[in-house]
Amino acid sequence: MKIVVCIKQVPERDARLRIDAGGASIVETDVATEINESDQYALEAGLRLAETEGMGGEVVVACLGSDRAEEAIRRALAMGASRAIHLSDPAFQGGDAAATGRALAAAIEPEKPDLVLTGLQSDDAGWAQTGVIVAARLGWPSATLIMEIEPPKDGRIKVKRELESGWFQWVTLPLPAVLTIQSGINTVRYATLKGIMGAKKKGVRKLAPADVGVDGGQIGKAGRKVEVTRLYVPEKAKGAELIEGDAAGAAATLVDKLQKEAKVL
């Protein structure tokens, strides 16, 4: 069984973000990065499925991002993926979910996987669209917010979807299919030293638009249907009254305010 896992490199959760001179994107060159959280869970889910006995599985990583994203790719390879395709050409970058989904689908198609996994949304752009758009472009079914996956049987895969307010749903889909994975589906493994060493020798194929057969006008900035015109720090409409002092002092002030101002104690 061949599984493609789409991963994205994103700024670390606590990273300080700076807006660039153009005012519509962040400065990416010096920001600390990691693999997008739900993509890590997707990768783990893919590896577990591939390692299931009798599955004969292989996990291939797909990543759209700058040359720097190779750090994320190497980490995924260290965790156990066998090789990677990297849509690294600058023409792929700056797209919205429509452009990114189209490029990824075109790069994945010749791989002829049985299953594509990715996180339900990215921690940076957060569109929560790309996985489903990849499915639509491939003409495959999809299911989102997956919390459990059973090994496929008779060409169908059974998965548990998370609905809202504590509700869940079991559904089956015919393969090939795309699943977007919810955080918390499993416990993500750490890369071992052996894995890290081995990852250096694994193949990463860099791709340009011509390699995947997409028109330059349909990908990256040129292909986007939604344009971010301005990125800015939100004005804090309400904003907390910040209480200063050491722990005991601040605690005493807070209790006083909760009693006398807010009247909730």
Place this chain on the structure above:
Amino acid sequence: MAGAVWAVTEVGANGLKGVSNEVVACGQKLAATLGKPLEAIVIGAGARAAAEKAAGKDVAAVRLIDEPALDPYTPDAFTATLRQAILAEGPELVLFPHTYQVRDWVPRLAAELDAGFVSDVIEHRVEDGRAVFVRQPYQGKLNADCVFASGGPHLASLQSGAYLASDAADGQAPAAIVDQAVDLSGVEIRTQVLDTFQEVKDKVDLSRAEVIVAVGRGIGKQEKIGIVEELAKALGGQLAASRPVCDNEWLPMDRQIGSSGQTVAPRLYVAVGISGAIQHLVGMKNSGTIVAINKDANAPIFAISDYGIVGDLFEIVPALTEKVKEAKGAA
């Protein structure tokens, strides 16, 4: 109607979902500013009662798509349904609630229509006759102004709670309900739904709690949760958590606040080590008084809090527990 604004509602087991009126409220504002008619869209097998409810709002018409193939929900049937309706009627702007269900099928609809889709919108304005939608990327740390870079139809989904359902104005008379014809006979429905169920049967109902103390990722490890539990006890409140804490199984899922957990509005909500991802905020932002304790002064939780203490929660929480006990003892 060609050029109309559509407010796509969502129908659940108990009829028209509350978020539907949030979409209608936004749609009314946008339609008025843009000078376009607003139509409410109701999709679902046996959804006529929901359509009648939607028709009570101030909308030009309700379009009802009531087909047996729409029950149970599947992305294939819903996508085909609305794609056909959009191609037949030509709306300019189609609004959705940013629910889990919408995330499951509307990106597919956008791809099939080759349409732009701005998801998880928190507010809008109209500049030079075109809508600008604001969303919050980077976990709510930044705002992004978004415009459509291609021709219509344009799709947008609205974050839960961003618009008030109570702002959806009633009409003077019920709006006409139009049966929108679609042909699903050629549509292959590939998803098979086996079972829909609630995971936790005897779950803790946090929605009735007067005081909630919620703990987040900042607690670091399960063994430390005790200090937060002590504070909850001292305040006479319930202990709750953000998603990462439940994902790590440090607390059970039925203690989770947020879009995938419970929605609460207690008199007092204390957020400990919670940065304030949107998924958490939607579950608690209507609380009476909100207190945040976090090491990062830039954490989004402070923006919606009344009081904040920036610092080490492992020092502040035990100190606060002591002061609360003293205050309660004196009262």
